[in-house]
Structure formats: structure tokens, C-alpha cells
Amino acid sequence: MKKAVLVLLLVVLLGSSLSVATGEAQRPQPDATQGGPTTGDEMMPLFDMRYFVGEWEIEWTPLDTPLLPGGKYTGTETIRHIENGRYFDVTVELEGPDGGLSGKGIMFFESGPFGSHLTKYVVYDAGFTLLQPGPVGGDLGGYYSQFWETPEPIHYNDSQFLIKGRSYYVSPAAYRVNQEISVDDEPFINFGVMWYTKVMEDGARKENGQASSDRHVGRSHRARLGPKRGDGRLGDQAEHPDRHHDVAGPVRAGR
Secondary structure (H helix, E strand, O other), X not given: OHHHHHHHHHHHHHHXXXXXXXXXXXXXXXOOOOOOOOOOOOOOOOOOHHHHOXXXXXXXXXOOOOOOOOOOEEEEEEEEEEEOOOEEEEEEEEEEOOEEEEEEEEEEEEEEOOEEEEEEEEEEOOOXXXXXXXXXXXXXXXXXXXXXXXXXXXXXXXXXXXXXXXXXXXXXXXEEEEEEEEEOOOOOEEEEXXXXXXXXXXXXXXXXXXXXXXXXXXXXXXXHHOOOOOOOOHHHHHHOOOHHHHOOOOOOOOO
């Protein structure tokens, strides 16, 4: 008789525990927004193209190729919104070992059921054009990137070139572009890392806790935004494979 009572008591206790667990599982969590199956609203927001608008300082040290002489290039890229939230004007001004290099072009963004796509097209005064189409993707942490590749060879200086790269948009005020180049159908080789640092107005810097008296982005300011720039050679990347996670933080949609 005692054995039967113990078994009955265990059954009752087990049923109570299951009821409590089920109730906890069904109880909505604080700040939860999903009340059922996913509808698409819970998915990662589209990349916000306003991220690009403004002036960016560039640092780049490519290897020597028939396309461009090797060495350090510095300058700016200015992005201006044209219309419709999808079209943007691009102006590039660089100084390199053999003088200036300027370019004018356009950026175009499109999105649909199969993802987002960004195309950048720049005509350089040296006599060649660079077309960079590719998909843009990201994660829920706010880190976005784009893989792009020139669809057709660039013909210049009696040679042909293919360029491909990956752009890492991991900070509101800094990003980098890893590039590779193929010359005359040879295997792809490293073409340097192009570093972009946004020139920010005084008010924007103060909002971010970065007080400054004049409109510029000095080296001390860039140091706070991210790691020291390398020359883009393979050894630099091998020693710091995750360096892009050290910059100011993720790119949030809608910034």
C-alpha cells in the first residue's frame, strides 16, 4: 500500500513539473517581438546606402603592376546622393608615386527576393575603367560585406587585368577593401588593402565622444577608429587575419 502511494505521489509531482515547464516555455519573454512563425520582418535589414555618403580618406599600397606603379597612394573618395536612395555619384582623387590619379563614376544599389546587389563604376583619367559588381550580405550583428569581381578584363598598357576583392563594412566610420589582381591570365596575386576612414564633422565626432576643434581626421583620430594600416601584403594579412573586427564597431542598418 505504501509503495502504491509513493508511485502515485511521484506521478503527481512529475505532472506538475511538466505543466510548469510548459507554461514557462509558452510565456512570452520580455521585449520579445516574435509571436509566431517568421514573416520576413524579423530578417536582417537591408544594407543602408547612406553609410557611404560623405568624404572618405584613402590609404593604399599596391604592388607594382602594368596597371599602376607600386607604392603608397593617399587621397579621398567623395560619395554624393543623386536620387531615389539607390544612385550615388563617386569622385576619387588620389596621389601616388607617379603623380595624381582621378576618377568619376556612379554607384547603384538594388535589392529583391534574391538579395542585395551593389555596383560601382569609375572612369579614371589614366585611361582605364573599373566596374565592381557584387552581392552585399551581412549578419544580425550588423557586419556587412561585399564580394565583387570585374566581369570583363580591363585592357590597358598592352595588358589585360582582372580584379576581385572583398569589402568589409564593419565600422560606422572605417572600412577596408581586400583586393587581388590577375595580369594577362596569370594567377591572382595580392593587390593591397585599401583602407577607408570617414571624414567626420565636429558635431558628429562630439556625439561619438571625440571632441575636436577643426574639420579633419588626423592620424590620432584614425588610430582610435581602428588598427594601424599595413601595406596590404600577404604577410600583413596572415599576421592579422581578424584585424577588421578591431575597428569601432558594427555597421547598423538605418544609421
